[in-house]
Amino acid sequence: MIQFNGRGAALAAAALLFATSAASAQQEPAPAPSASAAAPVSWAAFSGWKRYHGNCATCHGPDGLGGTFAPNLVNSLKTLDHDQFLNTVVNGKKDSNLTMPAFGLDPNVMCYIEDIYTYLKARSDGTMDRGRPAVTPTKPKDVAEAEASCMGV
Numbered sequence: 082m083i084q085f086n087g088r089g090a091a092l093a094a095a096a097l098l099f100a101t102s103a104a105s106a107q108q109e110p111a112p113a114p115s116a117s118a119a120a121p122v123s124w125a126a127f128s129g130w131k132r133y134h135g136n137c138a139t140c141h142g143p144d145g146l147g148g149t150f151a152p153n154l155v156n157s158l159k160t161l162d163h164d165q166f167l168n169t170v171v172n173g174k175k176d177s178n179l180t181m182p183a184f185g186l187d188p189n190v191m192c193y194i195e196d197i198y199t200y201l202k203a204r205s206d207g208t209m210d211r212g213r214p215a216v217t218p219t220k221p222k223d224v225a226e227a228e229a230s231c232m233g234v
């Protein structure tokens with residue numbers, strides 16, 4: 082009986098911990114829902130795919146897999162958290178003889194940075210395949226409005 086109570090308490094504590102981490106996880110953009118290339122992805126993941134390839138892939142390679150000039154971000158996002166990612170993109174980084182430019186003043190990057198994070202995180206978590214998502218999602222109206230106001234149009 083005592084053992085059972087102890088186990089129950091431990092489970093309750095674990096459930097509480099899980100609830101807490103699940104709540105804080107909700108702060109992050111939702112990852113793409115599926116591992117299949119043919120499955121639809123969220124607007125954020127699709128937008129991130131597009132913006133990544135417009136602004137980052139020249140150095141970081143197609144699909145986030147790294148290039149001659151910059152590291153593999155599919156690997157980096159296994160250890161970098163959201164804040165470290167943002168900090169690097171906003172302020173740049175130079176830990177080697179290669180330079181990561183600062184994008185903090187570039188609206189073409191900063192207005193879409195959460196989308197780019199969502200895309201790279203989904204690639205890193207293995208929930209999104211290489212290549213263009215097979216299905217193009219519809220841009221939600223509130224996203225279109227937020228984008229226009231961020232871009233100042």
Ligand code: HEC
Pocket residue numbers: 133136137138139140141150151152154157161166169170174175176177178179180181182184190197
């Ligand atoms: C001109 C080339 C270039 C472009 C364009 C570029 N990066 Fe980088 N990036 C680098 C280099 C080089 C590094 C490694 C810097 C170092 O060694 O300190 C890096 C590092 C990073 C890191 C840190 C990786 C780690 O493991 O610490 C992140 C995150 C990152 N870049 C994200 C981006 C994103 C997102 C974009 C597009 C908005 C982008 N980069 C565009 C060159 C680039």
